Amino acid sequence: MPTYEYFCENCGKFEEFHSMTATLTNCPKCGGEVRRLISRNNNVIFKGSGFHITDYRSSDYSKKAAAESENGSTKAASASSKSENKAS
Numbered sequence: 001m002p003t004y005e006y007f008c009e010n011c012g013k014f015e016e017f018h019s020m021t022a023t024l025t026n027c028p029k030c031g032g033e034v035r036r037l038i039s040r041n042n043n044v045i046f047k048g049s050g051f052h053i054t055d056y057r058s059s060d061y062s063k064k065a066a067a068e069s070e071n072g073s074t075k076a077a078s079a080s081s082k083s084e085n086k087a088s
Helices: 059-087
Strands: 001-007 012-017 033-036
Touching: none
Parallel strands: none
Antiparallel strands: 001 012, 001 033
16 A cells, blocks of 8 residues: 655645545544645565566676675574584
8 A cells, every 4th residue: 555645734744554546635633624745755666576677687786696695695604603603
């Protein structure tokens, strides 16, 4: 569900989280008339396959991601072996 921005003459600007089919005509705080503002919320996250941005990344990005995952797995393995040594 998206977050919408509204403006109330009495309370000012506020955000409301509701479905796309719902409409808000009165302020939840004071009951005054509200109008919906054009939101600048552009927080879109592209996860998984099926998006151009994730499917057609440069080979440089893929190499860096692979290097990071290798470094992360070796760090995790060394951390777990250190904790096992301390437990002994």
